[in-house]
Amino acid sequence: MNNLVDERTEWPGSRCSVASALDVVGTRSTLLLMREAFMGTRRFDDFAERVGIGEPAAAARLKELVAAGLLVRVPYQEPGQRTRYEYQLTEKGTELLPVITALREWGDRWETGDRGPSVLARHRDCGATVHTRLRCEADHEVLAGEIELVPGPGAMVDA
Amino acid sequence: MNNLVDERTEWPGSRCSVASALDVVGTRSTLLLMREAFMGTRRFDDFAERVGIGEPAAAARLKELVAAGLLVRVPYQEPGQRTRYEYQLTEKGTELLPVITALREWGDRWETGDRGPSVLARHRDCGATVHTRLRCEADHEVLAGEIELVPGPGAMVDA
């Protein structure tokens, strides 16, 4: 009888980690802000401008991302300047990279094939481009078509 | 000058395949409908119920997904019944699985840790659970923290 569950994930069959993730990063601008964070953006105005949203929207989304623990608002002070704040990725935020990468690869393949890829992910150690791969625990490389999704232990598809 | 680009991706720095992908699957319900499709759901009422949205919303999102080519509406006829339609994944839709998988894994790790995973992805051939992995072209396994995102050839971050 878990009645502490977020109301938005309470529907039968929707108590799902995909839904939970989307409660946090389920909007376009939220994911674009995270993309920007991965690209090294740290300052408020840069976020707003590079994502292409207004300051009020940027402020609201950034606040949500901080509240959810994907970003931290870190004070810093340049000599002779007053204290300012920048937004830094947390571990929780950093681990969202596979989602961004998967979206980027899908967009490259199916939506923006004519123009080249707009963002590249590089392995810092060796400089090579990074891709998302599906791999099973038996260590097979897996194609999307070879997978079936099934309810897991936390599914609660009882309605 | 390419003036055929979707208006929503026209902003400086946002002509990005992540943004293009999010133009198609940028809402919560859209991605949940795709999750359902991967779980084998085919019929309209099942989509609406299992995603937890009303029929009007389901109809609107499904129509968009069909228009975008992620699903196809396929007629079928059971003997003695009138013609009905079901929604099937296309290749374009199927290739969205890494996005869903990455979201699921992130949600499992950071949002629903106490309950078990609600959906499992299984490799059909061997039954083993499937995970998203980042891998570079030099064939290294890559952690999220070892990556830097950089603008690519189609970036247009000129503003």
Added chain:
DNA sequence: CGGCATCCTTAGGGATACTG
């Protein structure tokens, strides 16, 4: 520079009722 306050528009989505 880094926001917040205000006002407005639009898109997503719930509820209900109705049709083929």
Added chain:
DNA sequence: CAGTATCCCTAAGGATGCCG
């Protein structure tokens, strides 16, 4: 079963202006 029609509410987001 598979939707459509209607009405209404809320959240996302643009525009403008203010403020520390």
